[in-house]
Amino acid sequence: MTTSRTSKLVWLLALIGLSAGLILLVVISISLSSLRFERVRAEAFKADVERLSTDLSNVLNVAEGEMTATLSLENREALGLAWREELARLVEQASTAFPEPGTAEIGVRLKAAVAALTVLHDECMAWHAATEEAIGGLDRANGHTQAALGALLSLLEGIEGKRRLAQVLALRAYGDASGADSNALAHRVAEESDPRGTLRGTITEAAGLRLLCQQILVEERPERLADLRDNELLPSLSRLEQILPRGREMAVREEEGKEEEDPEALLELLKTAFFGEGYVIDMNQQRVTAGRLGLYGEREKLQRLQADRGRLQRRVRDSLAEIELAHSRLTAQKDAALARLSMEAEEALSQTWRTSLLMGVLCAISFTILARIIARAAYRTERALVTRESQLEEQTRQLEASSRYKSEFLATMSHEIRTPMNGVIGMTSLLGDTELNKEQREYLDTIRVSANSLLTVINDILDFSKVEAGKMDLEEIDFELRGAIDEILDVLAYKAGEKGLELGGIVHPDVPAIVRGDPGRLRQVILNLVNNAVKFTSKGEVIVEVVLEKETDSGALVRFSVTDTGIGIEAHQLDRLFESFTQVDSSTTRKYGGTGLGLAISRQLARLMGGEVGISSTYGAGSTFWFTAHFQRPLHPESIVLPARQDLQGKRILAVDDHPVNRTILRQDLEAWGCRISLAENAMEGLELLRAAYEAQDPYEIALLDMNLPDMDGESLGRAIKGEATLSETRLVMLTSSGQRGDTARIKAIGFSGYLNKPIRRAQLRECLELVAGGEAVKAPVEEGAFVTRYSLSRSRAQRMRILLVEDNLVNQKVAAKMLEKLGLRADFATNGKEAVSAAAQRTYDLILMDCQMPEMDGFEATRAIRRQEGESHRAVIIAMTANAMKGDRERCLESGMDDYLSKPVAREMLGEKLGQYGFVPAAGEDGS
Amino acid sequence: MEDSGIHGGKRGGWACLNAQWRCSVFPLLCAALFSSLPAHANPGGPPLVFGMSTALSGPASGLGQQMQAGILAAFEACNRTGGIGGRMLELTALDDGYEPGRTAPNMRTLCGREDMLGVIGNVGTPTAVAAIPVAMATRTPFFGAFTGAGVLRRIPPDRYVINYRASYAEETGAMVDALIGQAGLVTADIAFFTQRDAYGDSGYTGGIAALKRHGLVDPHTIGHGRYERNSVAVENAMADILATTPHPKAIIMVGAYKPCAAFILLARKLGLTSLFLNVSFVGADPLRTALGEAGNGVLITQVVPHFADALPVVQAYREALVAHDAALQPSFGSLEGYVSATVLLTALRRISGEITRETIVDALEGLGEFDIGLGAPLRLSAEEHQASHTVWPTVIRDEVIVPISWEELVSIMAGGQEPAE
Structure with a gap:
């Protein structure tokens, strides 16, 4: 509920955040786009106005240039009046360009100024035209004046030149002439002279007029012009007027009859050129009233126009300045407009900013509140979680404690149950050796059977509990797989035999001989399955088959199957079969007994061994239980070497056990085997006995130590013994009723030579002791060496001989196997000659029992093949088993390389005798139980 | 300067043109304003275009047309023989009416043309003064102008201004040398009549310099009369000469x-028996016409041989002129144009x-000493921008201008009459 609320809150938070973000985005984007629009507008406006301003400036420049040119009389190509229209248009545009207040007023002023400029331009043009005309007039007048002056001067020069030439000629003639002519010539010279300088004066005045004329043309000041007229020109002219008649007289006298230009007419022409047609000179008042088109009048006109030009120029300047001023004010308006636009943009921006800020603050506040709520909810959730976690931890602790208690309980129970069971079974065994009547024997058997059953049940329960509690550890030791199978079959052979069932084991040749794993657990599983099979089979057979499932990198997966011809199981019940405490149904329980734990334990053990369990069954026809187990490669693939047995006769043995019953059993057994036995109740006593014996130079060869001792456990005692140099030669065997799997390695490491679980079976004990006595005493911890356990004991016998039974007929195979079993021997099987040859190639066999008539390859051929592949070092004993007891067979057998032969049917005794001959079995068969 | 002379000789100038002349001049004038010599097929590439701004109308048009005709005659003759490396020659003549104000725009038009290689045969000193700055600014060769003024003969020379003809000073100098060397006159026998401006002064200065070479110490002892431009009042000048030199044997005239x-x-009229010597620019034909009978014995120096001479170049000139326009009469002006063009073609x-x-x-400056069949050595170099320094004397005899040699001067002077008085 908290979680859902929290999640709702988180969703709410996300929603608010999202919508706030969206709204902000929308607000900002609207503002930005409006701002951008404003900016674009402003830029466009600015560009417009600047273009307008530039155009206006350009046109004004043109106007100024045009008017300046007009006024300066520059002769350049007329631009026409286009600029005036352009100016008017621009001004019209400019005065309506701005929405600013005051623009209209400026516009009006601008328009007025432009109108004034236009008028002014007209005036300028009019002035220009007038001035041009005046200049033309002046030029013309000047031309007239110059012509008149030139003519006058030429005339005067001519007159003077002639007079001078006459004088020069007269003088030359005077120089050349005689006295009579001299007077006349002198008179002539005098006559031609101009003593009053009239002619010269006239020429001077005329030349002066020429200069004056130039001066008038360039003089600009009106008062000076008047001065020139009144004080220079008029006097000169009046003087010319006075003296010219004299000059004319001279000229006339010179060239009589010849038509000459009249100097006075020339003077009149000159005056007219100066003052224009229709001039009036009032000499009294010394005033000239100018006429039309005279030089002087034209000059004055031009001079007035020049004065006008100054005024016009000033007006043009003013007008342009006025326009410029208006223009600049307009520009200022533009700046104001831009500033306003910018301010509006600024305002919009700050408005956006305020809005955004407000929204942001609101969002932040709502976020904070929501976040606080969520945090509190999360905090509560976390607290709840923490509480639950601590509860869980507490539970785990309790569970662990209980598991520990359970383990401790199991260990205790194991010890407490096994100890009395050891007594019960041991005593029963001892009792069986005493004289008993038939009734007593039956009772004893019942006790023995019950005790064994009880032990089985107890072991099952303990095992199951251990597995459940995770206390089951697997051992890892090298062992012979076949031996393990044989042992199991050994154990159950009796039971099966009682029910009249055939019990057989088939190990396929490709199964590795030696593997590394836990032989005890393997045995347990197989035993379980075979037990069940035997239990639920009333007639027929139970076959154990061992097949190599597959090779793996680290070892091999081996499949074990137990096939019976029992009642079978219905298909629907198969699934439940491996559950704990389950049998096919409760009625079965009643009928067959059992705890129902067997299969469950089997499955768990199989799994521990890296395998699986399965079943296939046909109701009424039998079942096949199978399981797989993974074994590692053995560290020492070669056969496990066990010491030779040594007779126990006379061996000095110490047994340390706090349990009186056990001590009794051990004393009885050992004394029966001829041993010198001493007993100790506790560790200290044991140690003292050992030391005393050493002192007495009759040390104990073997010490049997119980694991559970009152003062010191068996391990510590063993360590102590091995720790004392004087006692370290003593061979130690551990006997324990509370043995845990995995102990063996530790025990062995201390220096023990053997290890047996209670209850101890006599045969095992004896064999164990014989082996231990025969081996070297273990002084220091070794990794792998001779170490006698229950497993190694059972193996020892079989290991002494490797037998291959070659028989194609399964029944005969079983029979032969059974007979060998009875002799304490185990055999590998081959069903024809070929298999036999390949088996012999893989493994070294001591004895091969060879059937002669077989498919594929008969015995003789197989024998020959085996012989061929055998090396020098080893030669198997091959004994033929043939049903054809015909003459010659024996020879044929021997010829093929066989050593001997038996005729079928082979009787057990006959086989025993024959094997005895070759030393494979002791002379008298030994029964383990 | 000499402008005045042409103005003054308006009537005479026209008068000297005979009917044939006039017939040929007008169409030529019209064609020459903006057109150029019609180009033949030009297998050797684009035509070689030269320009000319000269007086094709107005009082000085006679000289301008003669120059143009001479140049065209030379160009056409060259084109007939395949041009220069297969390229045809073209002349673009623009009319400036002898007004400097029109010369400058004409020169800008001509020099502005990419294909314009040079300006040749412009007439007159005032127009040259307006034309030279344009030629210098546009780095256009300005060759063979019809003037002997010093402004075209700077030392060192302007790179783009190259002349054919002898200067006025050389003409007057040659006169002085001949008068003293050949005719046995003394410096005091020689007087000067000059126009009162730079034209007259340049001739006067050259003459005085020659006199100084012949031992003159004080120039004031030499009679010198000047007249006002645009005036025919020569009495004062006469009075001035006679006042200093009562009996001048030779009067050198620059006017x-x-x-x-x-x-x-x-x-x-006054009975002077002096020998009158005129420089080339006076215009031999107008002078002859104006003097009529009184012209006999008046000497005129030329910067080209007489147009009737047997010199190879003059013969070639006459043939070319006939080929150009059979109606044209040979003249000193067209011969000078022809000779100038020949130098350029060389x-x-x-x-x-x-x-x-x-x-x-570069090519003109690289000519060095060269001969075009003129009978006189020509020389052009980077330092020497005037090809000819030779002056050919001619005399009016029986109202006809005939070539003479300076050696004949004595006999001419002897043939003169003493004043009647």
Whole structure:
């Protein structure tokens, strides 16, 4: 509920955040786009106005240039009046360009100024035209004046030149002439002279007029012009007027009859050129009233126009300045407009900013509140979680404690149950050796059977509990797989035999001989399955088959199957079969007994061994239980070497056990085997006995130590013994009723030579002791060496001989196997000659029992093949088993390389005798139980 | 300067043109305004274009047309023989009416043309003064102008201004040398009549310099009369000469034909027996016409041989002129145009690579001493921008201008009459 609320809150938070973000985005984007629009507008406006301003400036420049040119009389190509229209248009545009207040007023002023400029331009043009005309007039007048002056001067020069030439000629003639002519010539010279300088004066005045004329043309000041007229020109002219008649007289006298230009007419022409047609000179008042088109009048006109030009120029300047001023004010308006636009943009921006800020603050506040709520909810959730976690931890602790208690309980129970069971079974065994009547024997058997059953049940329960509690550890030791199978079959052979069932084991040749794993657990599983099979089979057979499932990198997966011809199981019940405490149904329980734990334990053990369990069954026809187990490669693939047995006769043995019953059993057994036995109740006593014996130079060869001792456990005692140099030669065997799997390695490491679980079976004990006595005493911890356990004991016998039974007929195979079993021997099987040859190639066999008539390859051929592949070092004993007891067979057998032969049917005794001959079995068969 | 002379000789100038002349001049004038010599097929590449701004109308048009005709005659003759490296020659003549104000725009038009290689045969000193700055600014060769003024003969020379003809000073100098060397006169026997401006002064200065070479110490002892431009009042000048030199044996004249004629007539009237010597620019034909009978014995120096001479170049000139326009009469003006063009063509033929304004100047300067069949050595170099320094004397005899040699001067002077008085 908290979680859902929290999640709702988180969703709410996300929603608010999202919508706030969206709204902000929308607000900002609207503002930005409006701002951008404003900016674009402003830029466009600015560009417009600047273009307008530039155009206006350009046109004004043109106007100024045009008017300046007009006024300066520059002769350049007329631009026409286009600029005036352009100016008017621009001004019209400019005065309506701005929405600013005051623009209209400026516009009006601008328009007025432009109108004034236009008028002014007209005036300028009019002035220009007038001035041009005046200049033309002046030029013309000047031309007239110059012509008149030139003519006058030429005339005067001519007159003077002639007079001078006459004088020069007269003088030359005077120089050349005689006295009579001299007077006349002198008179002539005098006559031609101009003593009053009239002619010269006239020429001077005329030349002066020429200069004056130039001066008038360039003089600009009106008062000076008047001065020139009144004080220079008029006097000169009046003087010319006075003296010219004299000059004319001279000229006339010179060239009589010849038509000459009249100097006075020339003077009149000159005056007219100066003052224009229709001039009036009032000499009294010394005033000239100018006429039309005279030089002087034209000059004055031009001079007035020049004065006008100054005024016009000033007006043009003013007008342009006025326009410029208006223009600049307009520009200022533009700046104001831009500033306003910018301010509006600024305002919009700050408005956006305020809005955004407000929204942001609101969002932040709502976020904070929501976040606080969520945090509190999360905090509560976390607290709840923490509480639950601590509860869980507490539970785990309790569970662990209980598991520990359970383990401790199991260990205790194991010890407490096994100890009395050891007594019960041991005593029963001892009792069986005493004289008993038939009734007593039956009772004893019942006790023995019950005790064994009880032990089985107890072991099952303990095992199951251990597995459940995770206390089951697997051992890892090298062992012979076949031996393990044989042992199991050994154990159950009796039971099966009682029910009249055939019990057989088939190990396929490709199964590795030696593997590394836990032989005890393997045995347990197989035993379980075979037990069940035997239990639920009333007639027929139970076959154990061992097949190599597959090779793996680290070892091999081996499949074990137990096939019976029992009642079978219905298909629907198969699934439940491996559950704990389950049998096919409760009625079965009643009928067959059992705890129902067997299969469950089997499955768990199989799994521990890296395998699986399965079943296939046909109701009424039998079942096949199978399981797989993974074994590692053995560290020492070669056969496990066990010491030779040594007779126990006379061996000095110490047994340390706090349990009186056990001590009794051990004393009885050992004394029966001829041993010198001493007993100790506790560790200290044991140690003292050992030391005393050493002192007495009759040390104990073997010490049997119980694991559970009152003062010191068996391990510590063993360590102590091995720790004392004087006692370290003593061979130690551990006997324990509370043995845990995995102990063996530790025990062995201390220096023990053997290890047996209670209850101890006599045969095992004896064999164990014989082996231990025969081996070297273990002084220091070794990794792998001779170490006698229950497993190694059972193996020892079989290991002494490797037998291959070659028989194609399964029944005969079983029979032969059974007979060998009875002799304490185990055999590998081959069903024809070929298999036999390949088996012999893989493994070294001591004895091969060879059937002669077989498919594929008969015995003789197989024998020959085996012989061929055998090396020098080893030669198997091959004994033929043939049903054809015909003459010659024996020879044929021997010829093929066989050593001997038996005729079928082979009787057990006959086989025993024959094997005895070759030393494979002791002379008298030994029964383990 | 000499402008005045042409103005003054308006009537005379026209009068001297005979009917044939006039018939040929008008169509030519019209065609020459903006057109150029019609180009033949030009297998050797684009035509070689030269320009000319001269007086094709107005009082001085006679000289301008003669120059143009002479140049065209030379160009056409060259084109007939395959042009220069297969390229045809073209002349673009623009009319400036002898007004400097029109010369400058004409020059800008001509020099502005990419294909314009040079300007040749402009007439007159005032127009040259307006034209030279444009030629210098646009680095256009300005060759063979019809003037002997010092402004075209700077030392060192302007790169783009190259002349054919002898200067006025050389003409007067040659006169002085001949008068003293050949005719046995002394410096005091010689007087000067000059126009009162730079034209007259340049001739006067050259004459005085020659006199100084012949031992003159004080120039004031030499009679010198001047007349006002645009005036025919020569009495004062006569008075001035006679006042210093009562009996001048030779009067060197640097002026326009009209006042010169007036002066000679006055001298004849006064009975002077002096020899009158005129420089080339006076215009031999107008002077001859103006003097009429009184012209006999008046000496005129020329910067080209007589147009009837047997010299190879003059013969070639006459043939070319006939080929150009059979109606045209030979003249000193067209001969000068022809000779100038021949000098230019000589230089053009020597250009091996690309023909540009620069290579033309280089080629002209690279001519060194050369001969075009003129009977006189010509020389052009980077330092010498005037090809000819030779002055050919001619005399009016029986109202006909005939070539003489300076040696004949004595006999001419002897043939003169003493004043009647």
